[in-house]
Amino acid sequence: MSQKITPELRRWIIEQASAGFQPEAVLASMVASGWNEAVAVNAMESTLREHLRDNPAAMAQAQAVAQAQTQDPSVGVPVPDFALSESPRQLDAGDRMVDVVVTLNNPRVVVLGNLLSVEECEALIESARPRLARSLTVQTKTGGEEENEDRTSSGMFFARGETPEVALVEARIARLLNWPLENGEGFQVLNYKPGAEYKPHYDYFDPSEPGTPTILRRGGQRVATLVMYLNEPTRGGGTTFPDVGLEVAPVRGNAVFFSYDRPYPSTRTLHGGAPVIEGEKWIATKWLREREFV
Incomplete structure (x- = not known):
């Protein structure tokens, strides 16, 4: 029953x-x-x-719990999310309607269609192309960055609002998720050539690592990720979630969102970028923090 x-x-x-x-x-x-x-x-x-x-009062109380997470990382915190309680087929992003393609509750994964226009995708790629360098990962042992053999893409970061396209898409994301624009890191644009990949990993910062307190000073933990697909590789390059057997195909203009209310594997947000088999892949990633990212 x-x-x-x-x-x-x-x-x-x-x-x-x-x-x-x-x-x-x-x-x-x-x-x-x-x-x-x-x-x-x-x-x-x-x-x-x-x-x-x-309920703003409840949100304020939950934010207080978030502050306590530095002492007890097992406590969950509020995370961004879309207004999906009535199962809408589309969401109003202010300047365009965005399609709801797939939703999953545990882990919280939402696939969006038509988040970016073709012109916005092309503009982001062309603005990023001259600034590409070997992608680095955050080194939680020190709070710095390092090359990692698990990540073989090239990338760059935009500052928040750096170009008209960046500013427009950032405002769209903030509206859809009801999350302050200033709580977001700048876009990271990545380019994957054939054979390039990002092996499964978590986006939150491991609270057991000595460099994590330094990283958290800039805005607290990461609590959600939005991966936007700027082009379509011929084969391969999907975003995988090994814990739940899910793979999201890279379709230009679409995006996959997932959130994690605590920095633990229990969030089931292990994910990776599958190897590109043919063609190349361009994505833009937006990480969202608990507080203002500075």
């Missing part, structure tokens, strides 16, 4: 959260009462996400 997420259940979840019970305890209580675990997780995530978005 299927279990339905009722308004009464949603009210009960909000009451438990407002009383200070941790999500793990609420989930355990639901499962003990006979709820299917997957249904319970979905009910909690969707209910609390909408509650935080619509």
Whole structure:
């Protein structure tokens, strides 16, 4: 027999959260009462996400919890998300309608269509091309950067609002996700030649590494990633999520979004850029932080 997420259940979840019970305890209580675990997780995530978005006081309280994450990284924090509670086919980005292609709740993955126009994709590629260099990864042991054999692309960073196209797309993303524009890092544009890849990894900063506190001073943890496809390789180059057996095809103008409310593998956000087999791949990545990124 299927279990339905009722308004009464949603009210009960909000009451438990407002009383200070941790999500793990609420989930355990639901499962003990006979709820299917997957249904319970979905009910909690969707209910609390909408509650935080619509209740400024609750959001402020959740931000206080986020500050405590430096002492207890197992505590989840608010993350960006789209307004998908009514299962819309499209979302209003202000200057264009964006298609909702695929949604997944655990992990939270949303594939978007028509996020960027063909002209915007071409402009980003041409602006980035002269500044490409071997891609680096964040070195969490020191807080610096390093070459990594797992990442064999070339790339560059735009400052926020650096070009008209960058500014326009950044505003579009902020509106869609209801997340402050200033909480985003600048776009990173990457180019993958045949054979290039980025092996599976996490985007959050490992709290156990000594360099992480230095990195977090610039805006707190990363809490979400948006990968935008600027062209279409002939074969290969998809974005993979090994924990859930998902691969997103690189389609020009489309994007894949995923969020992670804590810096732990339990978020199931292990992901990678599959090797390009034929042609080349161009993407622009936007990482979103807890606070203003400076």
